[in-house]
Amino acid sequence: MLMTVEELRQYITTEETDQVLAARLSALELTIRNYTNNTFTKDGVVDYPADVKLAAANILKWQLKNEAAAAGDTSKKDIQSETLSRYSVTYAADASEADISADFGVPKKLVACLKYYKKARF
Numbered sequence: 001m002l003m004t005v006e007e008l009r010q011y012i013t014t015e016e017t018d019q020v021l022a023a024r025l026s027a028l029e030l031t032i033r034n035y036t037n038n039t040f041t042k043d044g045v046v047d048y049p050a051d052v053k054l055a056a057a058n059i060l061k062w063q064l065k066n067e068a069a070a071a072g073d074t075s076k077k078d079i080q081s082e083t084l085s086r087y088s089v090t091y092a093a094d095a096s097e098a099d100i101s102a103d104f105g106v107p108k109k110l111v112a113c114l115k116y117y118k119k120a121r122f
Helices: 005-011 018-036 050-070 108-117
Strands: 079-083 088-091
Touching: 005 018, 005 050, 018 050, 018 108, 050 108
Parallel strands: none
Antiparallel strands: 079 088
């Protein structure tokens, strides 16, 4: 397993249930393995490096934050500019369409460290 839900909760704060987080972790683990073509096994034991675990936590954190924003919760979004008269708020975008990874659906900077674990496909 990539990491336990308890370990994930050390990196992120969320109100999602343990079952939902476990399902997300399992899906993300499969995506990472498919993307890198790497099973991360040593002598039959699964061993994920710390940077892969941190990348997974950051990916899930980004996904949860953006799902909340898409549902209308703007409290977690960064404000780029705000005008008082005729009240106007512009929220900062953390990634443009060109910056999104096609494989993960998150900014490329969050998955950049995974390229070091890619194995050749034959």
